Amino acid sequence: MPQTIAVIKGDGIGPEIMDATLKVLDALDCGFEYDVIEAGLGALEKHGTLIPQASLDSIAKHGLALKGPLTTPVGKGFSSINVQLRRHFDLYANVRPAISFPGTRSRYDDIDLITVRENTEGAYMAEGQSLSEDGETAVASIKTTRKGSERIVRHAFELARAKGRKKVTAVHKANIIKSSSGLFLDVAREVAKDFPEIEFQEMIVDNACMQLVMNPHQFDVIVTTNLFGDILSDLCAGLVGGLGMAPGANIGKQAAIFEAVHGSAPDIAGKGVANPCALLLAAAEMLDYLDMNDKGTRIRTAIREVLESSREEVTPDLGGSGTTETFANALVAAVSR
Numbered sequence: 001m002p003q004t005i006a007v008i009k010g011d012g013i014g015p016e017i018m019d020a021t022l023k024v025l026d027a028l029d030c031g032f033e034y035d036v037i038e039a040g041l042g043a044l045e046k047h048g049t050l051i052p053q054a055s056l057d058s059i060a061k062h063g064l065a066l067k068g069p070l071t072t073p074v075g076k077g078f079s080s081i082n083v084q085l086r087r088h089f090d091l092y093a094n095v096r097p098a099i100s101f102p103g104t105r106s107r108y109d110d111i112d113l114i115t116v117r118e119n120t121e122g123a124y125m126a127e128g129q130s131l132s133e134d135g136e137t138a139v140a141s142i143k144t145t146r147k148g149s150e151r152i153v154r155h156a157f158e159l160a161r162a163k164g165r166k167k168v169t170a171v172h173k174a175n176i177i178k179s180s181s182g183l184f185l186d187v188a189r190e191v192a193k194d195f196p197e198i199e200f201q202e203m204i205v206d207n208a209c210m211q212l213v214m215n216p217h218q219f220d221v222i223v224t225t226n227l228f229g230d231i232l233s234d235l236c237a238g239l240v241g242g243l244g245m246a247p248g249a250n251i252g253k254q255a256a257i258f259e260a261v262h263g264s265a266p267d268i269a270g271k272g273v274a275n276p277c278a279l280l281l282a283a284a285e286m287l288d289y290l291d292m293n294d295k296g297t298r299i300r301t302a303i304r305e306v307l308e309s310s311r312e313e314v315t316p317d318l319g320g321s322g323t324t325e326t327f328a329n330a331l332v333a334a335v336s337r
């Protein structure tokens with residue numbers, strides 16, 4: 001039976017980059033069927049909700065979604081759809097590869113690392129937030145669980161094994177936040193024993209920031225808690241030329257949602273100049289996830305080839321003079337060779 005993928009085209013530049021991405025997937029003969037579902041501003045206007053039940057049902061049924069960026073209306077009491085989706089499907093692993101490509105504003109050549117961020121607990125969730133009546137003191141708590149730590153570290157090691165990676169670095173602050181970060185580190189050490197062929201390294205988060213900027217090639221897979229992962233993964237995107245090239249995946253047992261890291265880019269929406277690479281690289285991650293790694297690799301190779309050979313076809317954010325469509329056509333030609 002063909003694999004069906006729930007497709008959320010998204011808001012702003014979403015439909016433009018999604019069309020480009022699906023064109024490349026079709027050129028690769030992936031044999032997918034798509035269930036195009038609604039979410040975001042479009043869904044709000046039509047159905048009065050940012051994420052209709054039918055869309056949630058489709059993701060639940062197929063277990064797989066490719067998602068364009070969504071606009072969450074500001075100041076109208078709506079909570080982020082991305083956070084809602086993470087909660088609804090318990091998508092505990094946020095996986096963000098950072099790969100350097102030629103012709104981008106990358107600070108280094110040949111960076112190829114993956115951050116695996118815990119997505120459901122920790123300081124980022126800031127449970128029990130309160131502000132004292134006099135407004136002088138704010139309090140929030142950090143909850144870290146053995147189960148939450150174990151499943152994220154295991155995910156990182158299994159990903160490393162599946163992708164032939166050599167090393168996993170657990171990033172923490174266990175020297176200071178002994179309870180919560182300490183528990184995460186203890187669990188990481190235990191889980192590491194189950195993967196003797198993969199080197200295990202520990203690093204304190206402030207040092208990790210410096211090391212990433214000065215010597216990023218030492219890293220392979222980084223696993224860390226929610227808030228540190230939020231910050232470190234953006235740092236890594238900055239190392240490889242920014243948002244236009246950064247894919248992400250939110251993965252749980254019930255579903256996996258693949259997306260670009262960037263937003264709906266209202267400033268360039270409708271102009272046909274959005275860079276489709278981040279979403280296309282997310283689709284490549286989805287292919288790897290489905291054990292179709294050869295096709296995922298073909299996408300990454302095609303992006304590399306087009307960036308190396310042409311400035312006319314690529315989009316202006318990469319210094320080119322092309323459009324989303326010329327870029328997509330060049331990528332279709334490259335994967336078809």
Ligand code: NAI
Pocket residue numbers: 013017068069070071072082243244259260261262263264265266267268273274275276277278317
């Ligand atoms: P943004 O990522 O949409 O845009 C930041 C800057 O990067 C803009 O100048 C934009 O033109 C540029 N940019 C982004 N993607 C690009 C691409 N593919 N090609 C060329 N240039 C690109 O961030 P911003 O402006 O903070 O957010 C806009 C909206 O997106 C907000 O409503 C926000 O809530 C939403 N958002 C959604 C996300 C998601 O669905 N995963 C993630 C981040 C933001």
Ligand code: MG
Pocket residue numbers: 230231234
């Ligand atoms: Mg972030």
